[in-house]
Amino acid sequence: MIYLQLFLEFLKIGLFTFGGGYAMIPLIKEVVLKYNWLNESQFLNMIGVSEVTPGPIAINMATYIGSTQAGIGGAAIATLGVVLPSFLIMLLISILLKRFMKNKYVQGALGGIKGVAIALICSSAITLLADVLFPYKVESGTISFAPQFTAIKIFVLTVAGYFLLKIILKKKPGPIAIIIMSAIIGLMVNYL
Amino acid sequence: MKAKFSAKDLLQTFLVFFKLGIFSIGGGTTMLTLLQDELVERKHWIDNDELMEMTAISESTPGPIAINLATYLGYKRCGFLGALLATLGVVITPFVLMFCISLFLEKILAAEAIQYAFMGIKAGVVFLLLKVSYTLIKGTKKDLFLILTLVIVTIAMVLFTVFAIDFSAIYFILLGAVIGLLIYGVIPRRKGGKK
Numbered sequence: 001m002i003y004l005q006l007f008l009e010f011l012k013i014g015l016f017t018f019g020g021g022y023a024m025i026p027l028i029k030e031v032v033l034k035y036n037w038l039n040e041s042q043f044l045n046m047i048g049v050s051e052v053t054p055g056p057i058a059i060n061m062a063t064y065i066g067s068t069q070a071g072i073g074g075a076a077i078a079t080l081g082v083v084l085p086s087f088l089i090m091l092l093i094s095i096l097l098k099r100f101m102k103n104k105y106v107q108g109a110l111g112g113i114k115g116v117a118i119a120l121i122c123s124s125a126i127t128l129l130a131d132v133l134f135p136y137k138v139e140s141g142t143i144s145f146a147p148q149f150t151a152i153k154i155f156v157l158t159v160a161g162y163f164l165l166k167i168i169l170k171k172k173p174g175p176i177a178i179i180i181m182s183a184i185i186g187l188m189v190n191y192l
Numbered sequence: 193m194k195a196k197f198s199a200k201d202l203l204q205t206f207l208v209f210f211k212l213g214i215f216s217i218g219g220g221t222t223m224l225t226l227l228q229d230e231l232v233e234r235k236h237w238i239d240n241d242e243l244m245e246m247t248a249i250s251e252s253t254p255g256p257i258a259i260n261l262a263t264y265l266g267y268k269r270c271g272f273l274g275a276l277l278a279t280l281g282v283v284i285t286p287f288v289l290m291f292c293i294s295l296f297l298e299k300i301l302a303a304e305a306i307q308y309a310f311m312g313i314k315a316g317v318v319f320l321l322l323k324v325s326y327t328l329i330k331g332t333k334k335d336l337f338l339i340l341t342l343v344i345v346t347i348a349m350v351l352f353t354v355f356a357i358d359f360s361a362i363y364f365i366l367l368g369a370v371i372g373l374l375i376y377g378v379i380p381r382r383k384g385g386k387k
Contacts, residue, residue: 054217086253
């Protein structure tokens with residue numbers, strides 16, 4: 001029974017949220033509180049952990065809730081539920097696109113969304129930069145910033161490290177190298 | 193159909209997404225920076241334009257963006273099996289890791305070193321996102337429509353986030369698709385017809 005419940009609830013979440021993991025948070029919260037699977041503070045802890053563990057946040061949350069409710073089987077079935085709708089829908093789109101990719105109108109529409117997609121990435125880069133380095137508060141129409149000096153230090157050192165590695169290795173360090181480097185810098189800045 | 197993709201291709205597809213699953217900390221956008229580096233810059237499976245088009249489609253279809261992208265790219269590379277393996281590859285590490293974490297979450301949260309490492313990773317991800325934004329803007333063909341879209345949508349989305357206005361990016365994507373269809377699809381054809 002709990003398996004079926006987990007599967008169906010996460011299937012619903014996977015089917016009805018557009019725009020990725022962050023869009024799922026309110027829906028998951030509703031479900032989790034309805035069934036008493038987690039309380040509010042446990043839920044917030046789970047989101048915090050999901051944000052810093054590898055992989056899509058939706059998968060992290062489904063695995064966590066499934067596991068705490070019904071062990072490894074629950075984790076598997078909740079994850080399957082949340083993945084299945086996107087997998088099937090995207091598979092269908094892939095098959096159709098392969099056939100119609102060369103179509104003039106499809107090409108036009110794809111060209112139109114390209115700029116939007118780049119803009120969405122730029123805007124998340126800017127808002128994340130603000131969130132992490134200069135957290136802001138909006139109060140009665142005015143914005144105030146509270147610079148996080150430790151985070152700024154880590155950021156600057158990471159950028160410097162990137163260019164240093166680029167010169168020493170004579171090739172661009174990949175994103176994985178940057179992530180590992182920034183974790184080490186995070187430890188160093190706090191402990192040294 | 194059976195002989196079309198070799199076991200090596202399938203294994204490679206799985207391994208690429210397995211690797212992305214390990215390092216995409218912070219969700220879909222981080223995964224995007226990894227995908228751009230691995231599949232566009234290094235392996236040349238797709239180009240920046242196609243990656244962006246697929247990202248926009250992933251944003252407008254249900255579910256996690258990482259899953260949508262893995263399914264599409266896996267299918268493109270190796271058909272249905274490729275889609276399945278890519279999706280499995282991207283899910284498996286987060287699944288195993290999160291399962292282990294769920295067994296003793298509170299203890300992990302309390303570990304100071306882990307918090308500091310993640311403080312570093314967050315700042316690193318900011319740099320990754322800025323870097324990929326720059327690469328994408330530099331690499332795309334810039335016409336007036338693209339520049340306008342870029343400026344308007346970026347500013348609008350930043351303002352919506354700062355002032356906590358609930359506005360889904362899907363509307364921008366749909367609008368972009370319609371305008372793109374008119375500008376790139378319909379109008380050039382008419383002009384061609386007149387000549």
